[in-house]
Amino acid sequence: MSPARRKIAWRLPGQYLLVVIPPYIWLLLFFVIPFAIVFKISLAESAIAQPPYTAFYEYVEDVLTFRVSFANYLFLLTDSLYFDAYVSSLRIAAISTLICLVVGYPIAYGIARTQGPLQSLLLMLVILPSWTSFLVRIYAWMGLLRNNGIINSVLMSLGVVDEPIRMMNTEFAVYIGIVYTYLPFLILPLYANLVKLDNRLLEAATDLGAGPVSRFLRITLPLSMGGVIAGCMLVFIPVVGEFVIPELLGGSETLMIGKVLWGEFFNNRDWPVASAVATVMLVLLLIPITLFHRYQFREMEAND
Amino acid sequence: MKKTSKQSIIALFAGLMAAGSVQAEGTVNVYNWSDYIGDDVVAKFEKESGIKVVYDVFDSNEVLEGKLLAGRTGYDIVVPTSEFMGRQIKAGVFQPLQKDKLSNYGQLDPALMKTIAIMDPGNNYGVPYMWGTTGIGMVKEKVIAALGPDAPLDSWELVLNPDNLAKLNKCGVAFLDSPTEIFAAALLHLGKDPNSTDVKDYQGEAKALLQKLAPSVTYFHSSKYIDDLAAGEICVAIGWSGDIAQAKVDAEEAKNGVEVTYFIPKEGAQMFFDILTIPKDAGNVDEAHAFINFLMQPEIAAENTNFIWFANPIPAATPLIDEEITGDPSIYPPPEVVERLYISTIKTPKVDRAMNRAWTEIKTNQ
Structure with a gap:
C-alpha cells in the first residue's frame, strides 16, 4: 500500500473500508470466481459427456484424486495458429486504438473547449448512438458496406466507380465496425480529463511566448495523458477479445483470438483447450492493465 | 438473420x-x-x-x-x-x-x-x-457469365475445382461454415469415403484442396447465403436444399431478376x-x-x-x-438420386479435432 493510501486509511478507517470493499467484492464475484472456473476447465481433458470435460477431482473409495493436466497449454505451443491469432488480435486492437485516438482526441478536445448548452448537446451526440442496440448498428453497417449497399449504389449512380468496391467481409470493414463502436469509450474519459484543464496554464504559456503547437505539446497533451491512457485501455482491452464485429463484418482472412476461441469451443467441443486459450489471452492483457495501473498510481502519488 | x-x-x-x-x-x-x-x-x-x-x-x-x-x-x-x-x-x-x-x-x-x-x-x-441435402445453389446466369457455357452445372467440379471457383469469386461464393459437410464433399470429390475415419484424410489432399479453394470463398457462413443469393450478392453457395429453395422464393418475390437454382451434384451429396x-x-x-x-x-x-x-x-x-x-x-429426389446420397456418421474426437484444426487453417488462410 502506498503512503498516500495508508494516510487516508489511517484517517478514516470505517469509511475507507466501506469504499474499498464493494469494488473488491465485485472483482471477486465477476472476475476471480469466473476466472477460477475457466482456469479449472483448462486443466481438464475433453470428453463426450455433459459437461464435455473430465472432472477436476474424483472421490472413489475414500480416495480423493485430482486430475490436473497442463497438456492444453503445451498444445497451444505446438501449433502456430494460436500464436498468429494472438499477434493478429493485438495488431488489430492496436491499430483500432490508434485510429480511435486520432479521431477521438480532436472531438474530445472540441467538446471540452465548448461552453454551456452546446457542450451538453455535443456530449449527447456522442452518447446517443449507444441507445440503440450495438447489434442493430453493426447490421446497419452491413447495409452500408455491402456490394449493392448504400455506399456502392451512390458511388455507382454518380459514376465514380463502375464495379462495386468490395468492402464487406474485409479487414477494412472490421476496422470501421470497431472504431465506430468503441470511439465513445475513448472520447468520454478523454473529455472528462480535458475539461478539467486549467486555462491559466495556457494563458501563462502564451504570456511566456509559447505558440499554439508548443502549448498543446507541452501543456495540454502531457496533462491529458491520464485520459489518453484510460481511453486507450477501454478500447484496446475489449477489442483484443472482440468476436461479434469480425464475425459479422470480417471475411475469412480476419484471424482473431475470439474466433479461434469460438472454434475450439463450438467446433472442436474442446472446452479445456478453449479455456487455455482464454487464460493465455487474459495473462497477455494483464500486461497493459498493470502498466496502466502503475501509471495511474504514479499520478495519484504525484498529485498527493 | x-x-x-x-x-x-x-x-x-x-x-x-x-x-x-x-x-x-x-x-x-x-x-x-x-x-x-x-x-x-x-x-x-x-x-x-x-x-x-x-x-x-x-x-x-x-x-x-x-x-x-x-x-x-x-x-x-x-x-x-x-x-x-x-x-x-x-x-x-x-x-x-x-x-x-x-x-x-x-x-x-x-x-x-x-x-x-x-x-x-x-x-x-x-x-x-x-x-434435406447439402448441395449447390447458384444464380445460373451469373455462373455462366463467369465460367462460360461449358460450366459444369451438375457436378461438384463447379465449386470444388479451384480454377472454376477463382472465376466465380468475382460474383461471390459462400460455403457453409460446417467442416463436416464441406470435408465430406471434398473427400467425395477426391474419390474417397466422405465419412472417412482416417485422420490423414483430413490433413492431406482434402485439406490441400480446400486451402486452394479458400481464397476464392467470399465467406463461410451457414445462414447469410439465403439472403445474399436472393439479392444476387453472391452467385454460388454450398448450402442446404431447403434454404436455397427459400432464396429462390425470396428472389421471385423481390422481382429483382435474380433466378436461384439448386442441384444435387451427380457424384452424390450428403443427406441430413x-x-x-x-x-x-x-x-x-x-x-x-x-x-x-x-x-x-x-x-x-x-x-x-x-x-x-x-x-x-x-x-x-x-x-x-x-x-x-x-x-x-x-x-x-427420385429413387436413383436418393441412392447416391449418404448420411454423415459420428467421428472420433481425434478425427473431429484434425478436421476442425484443418478447418480453422483453411478459413483463416493460415
Whole structure:
C-alpha cells in the first residue's frame, strides 16, 4: 500500500473500508470466481459427456484424486495458429486504438473547449448512438458496406466507380465496425480529463511566448495523458477479445483470438483447450492493465 | 438473420395473441432452426392445445451443442441434425421419448427411420422433423457469365475445382461454415469415403484442396447465403436444399431478376435429418410430446413443407404438398438420386479435432 493510501486509511478507517470493499467484492464475484472456473476447465481433458470435460477431482473409495493436466497449454505451443491469432488480435486492437485516438482526441478536445448548452448537446451526440442496440448498428453497417449497399449504389449512380468496391467481409470493414463502436469509450474519459484543464496554464504559456503547437505539446497533451491512457485501455482491452464485429463484418482472412476461441469451443467441443486459450489471452492483457495501473498510481502519488 | 428476426417476431406475436385469448395450460420452449416452420403452425398448436409456445431459433448445430453440453438450456424441444444427435445421445443429454404419448408415430416413413437408427439405435430419442441435402445453389446466369457455357452445372467440379471457383469469386461464393459437410464433399470429390475415419484424410489432399479453394470463398457462413443469393450478392453457395429453395422464393418475390437454382451434384451429396428431441432436464415433458405429435400430423407436416421447402418424413403428407415442391427433384429426389446420397456418421474426437484444426487453417488462410 502506498503512503498516500495508508494516510487516508489511517484517517478514516470505517469509511475507507466501506469504499474499498464493494469494488473488491465485485472483482471477486465477476472476475476471480469466473476466472477460477475457466482456469479449472483448462486443466481438464475433453470428453463426450455433459459437461464435455473430465472432472477436476474424483472421490472413489475414500480416495480423493485430482486430475490436473497442463497438456492444453503445451498444445497451444505446438501449433502456430494460436500464436498468429494472438499477434493478429493485438495488431488489430492496436491499430483500432490508434485510429480511435486520432479521431477521438480532436472531438474530445472540441467538446471540452465548448461552453454551456452546446457542450451538453455535443456530449449527447456522442452518447446517443449507444441507445440503440450495438447489434442493430453493426447490421446497419452491413447495409452500408455491402456490394449493392448504400455506399456502392451512390458511388455507382454518380459514376465514380463502375464495379462495386468490395468492402464487406474485409479487414477494412472490421476496422470501421470497431472504431465506430468503441470511439465513445475513448472520447468520454478523454473529455472528462480535458475539461478539467486549467486555462491559466495556457494563458501563462502564451504570456511566456509559447505558440499554439508548443502549448498543446507541452501543456495540454502531457496533462491529458491520464485520459489518453484510460481511453486507450477501454478500447484496446475489449477489442483484443472482440468476436461479434469480425464475425459479422470480417471475411475469412480476419484471424482473431475470439474466433479461434469460438472454434475450439463450438467446433472442436474442446472446452479445456478453449479455456487455455482464454487464460493465455487474459495473462497477455494483464500486461497493459498493470502498466496502466502503475501509471495511474504514479499520478495519484504525484498529485498527493 | 433478417428473416430470423421476422420469424421470431411472428412467433412472438402468435404467442402474445394466444396468451390473450386462451387460458394457457402450460408452456413448451422450442429451440428450432431459423426459418424452419410454417407461418401459422405455432398459432394453430396454441389454439388447439392451449399450450403456450416460446419459440426460439438457432442457425448452427455447434451453437446448439454448446448449450446442450453446458446443460440447463431451458428448452423442452431441440432440433439437432442426425450426426450431432448421435454424439449428444452418447453424452447423455436427451431423455427417451415416451412413444405412447405420440399417437402419430406410425405416420413416420419406416425406411427413413431405419436410416436414422444408425445414429439413434431403436429410434429411442428422436423423431425426424425434416430432411434435406447439402448441395449447390447458384444464380445460373451469373455462373455462366463467369465460367462460360461449358460450366459444369451438375457436378461438384463447379465449386470444388479451384480454377472454376477463382472465376466465380468475382460474383461471390459462400460455403457453409460446417467442416463436416464441406470435408465430406471434398473427400467425395477426391474419390474417397466422405465419412472417412482416417485422420490423414483430413490433413492431406482434402485439406490441400480446400486451402486452394479458400481464397476464392467470399465467406463461410451457414445462414447469410439465403439472403445474399436472393439479392444476387453472391452467385454460388454450398448450402442446404431447403434454404436455397427459400432464396429462390425470396428472389421471385423481390422481382429483382435474380433466378436461384439448386442441384444435387451427380457424384452424390450428403443427406441430413433434423431431429426433434427432448433434453434430459426439460421441464415440460408432456407439452413437448404434444408439440412433437402435432408436428407429425400430415396436414401440419405438409403446411411446414409448403412453407420451408424441406422434405418431411410423413408419407401421408405428400399428397397435401404443392406439386411445385413434390415435383422438384432437388427436394423430393427420385429413387436413383436418393441412392447416391449418404448420411454423415459420428467421428472420433481425434478425427473431429484434425478436421476442425484443418478447418480453422483453411478459413483463416493460415
